[in-house]
Amino acid sequence: MDLINKERLWGTINDLATITMEDQPWTRRSFTAKYNEGREWLMKQMRDSGLEVEIDEGSNVIGRLIGTEPNLPPIVIGSHTDTVPNGGRFDGIAGVLAGLEIVRAIKENDIPVKHTIEVVDFTSEEPSEYGLSTVGSRAWSGNLTEEMLSYTNPAGQTLSEAIAYAGGNPSHIKNCKKEKGSIALYLELHIEQGPVLLRNNASLGVVTGIVGIQRYKVTVDGLPNHSGTTPMNMRNDALTAASEMTLALESVANGKFDQPVVGTVGVFNNFPNASNVVPGKVEFAVEIRSISEKAIDEVGSEFLSKVEEIALKREVKIKTENVSRSGAIVISNEIKQLLKESCSSITEKVIELPSGAGHDANQMSLLAPVGMIFIPCKDGRSHCPEEWAEKEDFYFGAKAMLQAVLAFSK
Numbered sequence: 001m002d003l004i005n006k007e008r009l010w011g012t013i014n015d016l017a018t019i020t021m022e023d024q025p026w027t028r029r030s031f032t033a034k035y036n037e038g039r040e041w042l043m044k045q046m047r048d049s050g051l052e053v054e055i056d057e058g059s060n061v062i063g064r065l066i067g068t069e070p071n072l073p074p075i076v077i078g079s080h081t082d083t084v085p086n087g088g089r090f091d092g093i094a095g096v097l098a099g100l101e102i103v104r105a106i107k108e109n110d111i112p113v114k115h116t117i118e119v120v121d122f123t124s125e126e127p128s129e130y131g132l133s134t135v136g137s138r139a140w141s142g143n144l145t146e147e148m149l150s151y152t153n154p155a156g157q158t159l160s161e162a163i164a165y166a167g168g169n170p171s172h173i174k175n176c177k178k179e180k181g182s183i184a185l186y187l188e189l190h191i192e193q194g195p196v197l198l199r200n201n202a203s204l205g206v207v208t209g210i211v212g213i214q215r216y217k218v219t220v221d222g223l224p225n226h227s228g229t230t231p232m233n234m235r236n237d238a239l240t241a242a243s244e245m246t247l248a249l250e251s252v253a254n255g256k257f258d259q260p261v262v263g264t265v266g267v268f269n270n271f272p273n274a275s276n277v278v279p280g281k282v283e284f285a286v287e288i289r290s291i292s293e294k295a296i297d298e299v300g301s302e303f304l305s306k307v308e309e310i311a312l313k314r315e316v317k318i319k320t321e322n323v324s325r326s327g328a329i330v331i332s333n334e335i336k337q338l339l340k341e342s343c344s345s346i347t348e349k350v351i352e353l354p355s356g357a358g359h360d361a362n363q364m365s366l367l368a369p370v371g372m373i374f375i376p377c378k379d380g381r382s383h384c385p386e387e388w389a390e391k392e393d394f395y396f397g398a399k400a401m402l403q404a405v406l407a408f409s410k
C-alpha cells in the first residue's frame with residue numbers, strides 16, 4: 001500500500017517555492033520577510049499535520065511527531081528552506097518537505113515508530129549576507145561562536161539581530177546546543193546539484209561523503225583616485241590586484257592533490273564602484289572545497305601566500321579573515337547499507353556518490369550518524385532559476401527515506 005501521497009508531496013514543493021521575492025524568482029534569502037513568510041507556511045502545515053511545532057534559540061523550525069518510546073533520542077529529518085539568489089525550487093526545500101510528508105504518512109496510517117521524529121528547517125544553510133552558512137545546524141553542533149554572531153551584513157546589522165528577526169533567541173543560543181548521542185540518526189534528502197545520477201541513469205543516490213568547505217573573506221585596500229589624471233604607473237588599484245588574486249586561486253585549485261578540489265570567488269564587491277574612480281577597495285569571498293581536509297589546507301595556504309606576494313608587488317594592503325571551516329565527512333558503512341537497502345526496495349537504479357555540495361549534515365555529523373539520499377536534478381544544475389527535479393524521482397526519494405526510518409526504528 002502506498003504510504004507517501006505523491007500528489008500532496010509534489011504540491012507542497014510548488015506551494016513553498018512560489019513564496020518568493022517579487023523581484024527575484026525562486027529566491028527566499030535567509031533573514032528576510034519572505035523567508036519568515038515561507039516558514040509561517042511550513043509551521044502551519046506542521047501544525048495541521050498534528051506535529052508539535054517550535055522555533056528554537058537558533059531560529060530553527062522544528063516539527064515533532066512523538067514516538068511510541070519517547071525516551072529514545074529522536075530521528076531528525078532536516079534540510080533548509082532558504083535559497084541562494086534566483087536559486088532554488090528544490091535545493092533544501094525538497095528535504096524539509098520530504099520530511100513533512102514522511103511524518104504525515106506515519107501519522108495518517110498509525111504506523112508505530114519507536115523514535116520521535118523531528119522535521120527541521122535549519123536556519124540559513126546557504127551563505128547569507130553575513131558570510132556564514134549552516135547557521136542553524138551550527139547552533140546545534142556548538143559551532144556558532146560569539147564572534148560569528150557579531151558578523152555583520154553590508155547594512156551593519158549583526159547575525160545575532162538576524163536570528164532574533166527569524167524568531168530565535170541568540171542571547172540563549174547555547175540552550176539549543178545538542179550533545180553527541182542525543183540524536184539517534186540524521187537523514188537528509190537533497191537534489192544532487194550535479195550530473196552524476198543523470199550520467200549513470202540512476203533514480204536515487206546514496207551519499208558516501210560530503211566535502212569540507214573553507215571560507216575566507218579577503219579585503220584589498222588600494223588608493224582610490226581620479227581615473228583620468230592618475231597615470232598607470234602611479235596606481236594602487238584594488239580591483240586589478242583582487243582580480244590577480246582571484247586568478248591565483250583558480251590556478252592553485254587546478255593543481256594536483258590527493259582528492260579533487262574546487263576553489264571559487266563568488267562574491268566580489270568593488271568600492272566605490274564608479275566608472276571614473278580607480279578602485280580603492282575590494283572585498284571578495286573565497287571558498288575551497290574537497291573531500292580531503294589535507295587538500296583544502298594545501299590550497300588554502302598556497303592561495304594565502306600568493307595573496308601576500310601580489311599585495312606586495314602591487315603595493316596594496318590586504319586583510320584575510322578565516323570566516324568558517326566545515327569538516328569533510330565520510331558516511332558510515334552501517335548507514336550507507338541502511339540507505340542502499342531502502343533505496344533498492346523502491347528502484348533498482350541506485351548508485352553511491354560523494355557530495356560536492358555542503359549540507360547541514362556536515363554539522364549534524366558531529367552529533368549523530370548521518371545519511372543522505374540524492375535525487376537527480378535536470379541537466380545536473382542547481383543554484384539557478386533552471387533548477388528542477390522530476391516528481392517521480394522526488395516521490396521515490398521520499399518513499400526510500402520513509403523505508404529507512406521504518407527499518408531503523410523497528
Ligand code: HGY
Nearest residue numbers: 125126356357358359
Ligand atoms: O553551497 C552549498 O554547497 C550548498 O548548496 N549550500
Ligand code: MN
Nearest residue numbers: 084091126383
Ligand atoms: Mn545550496
Ligand code: MN
Nearest residue numbers: 091092125359
Ligand atoms: Mn542545500
Ligand code: MN
Nearest residue numbers: 226227228276
Ligand atoms: Mn570629476
